[in-house]
Amino acid sequence: MTIDLYTSTGTKKGTVELPTKLFGARINKGLMHLALVMQQGNRRLAVAHAKSRGEVVGSTKKLFQQKGTGNARRGPKRSPILRGGGKAFGPKKEANFTRSMPKNMRRAALFSALSLRAKNGEIVALESYPEDVKTKTFVALLKKLPVPIGRKIIFVLGGKHKGLELSARNVPGIKTLTANYLNPEDVLSSHALVFMTDAIRVAEETFSRKEKKEQEEINETKEKKPKVVKKTSSKSSRSSTSSAS
DSSP: OOOEOOOTSSSSEEEEEEOOHSSSSSSHHHHHHHHHHHHHHHHOOOOOOOOOOOTSSOOOOSSSSSSSSSOOOOOOTTTTSSSOEEEEEEEEEEEEEOOOHHHHHHHHHHHHHHHHHHHHTOOEEEEEOOOOOOHHHHHHHHHSSSSSSSSOEEEEEOOOOOOHHHHHSSTTTEEEEGGGGGOOOHHOOOOOOEEEEHHHHHHHHHHHHHHHHHHHHHHHHHHHHHOOOOOOHHHHHHHHHHHHH
C-alpha cells in the first residue's frame, strides 16, 4: 500500500510504500473496541462518591419508640430511608475501572487501527520540516496538505522534533506523537494521520523488534524445558515377554 508524500512546503513529491505488517493487517472492529475501552477505563478516575449511613454526620439515637406511635419503624436520622441520610449502595470513590489485555491483542488492535486509516486514505507522509519555530509556517503547510483543518490531526514523528512540536502546539486539534507511542485511541479518534518518513521506519523497527524479542524468549523457554521420557510399566513388559514366548 502506498500513500502520498509531501515536502515541507506542501507540494506533492511522490509516494511512499507502507509496511504491510503495520498497515495491511486484518481489520478487527471488536478488538479495536476492546483496546479503546481499556485505554479509556485505565485513565478514568472514580470521582462520584455517595456517603453511606456511617459517613453521615449525626446522632445514632433512635428517633422514637418501636411500637405505639403508628409511624414507620425508623432508626436514626442517618438511615437511608430518611431525607439527609446516607445512600444505600451508592457509588464509591474506591471503584476500579482498570482493565488489561494481552500484549499480542493490544498490538493487533493497533495494527488493525492503522490499517483502517490507511484503507480509508486518511494517512499522508511528510518528507521533512524546518527547525524554525513558527506557527504561521505550520498553518500554511496545513492548508496545502489534504487534511481536514479544524478536526483532530496527529503528526507522527520519528523522534524529538522541536520545530514541529512547538509550532503545532498552539494550533487547535493538532497533536504530535512519536512513533513508539502509537496507540489505538489516538489513531481511531483522529481524522487524519501525517507520518514523517522516518516515523514509518521507526514504527516498523520498534514493533518488529518487540515481536522478535518475544519469539526469542519463547524459543529459549522451550529449549530450557526438560524433555519428559515416558517409562514403560513392568506389567506391560511382562505381558510382552510372555506373548513372545
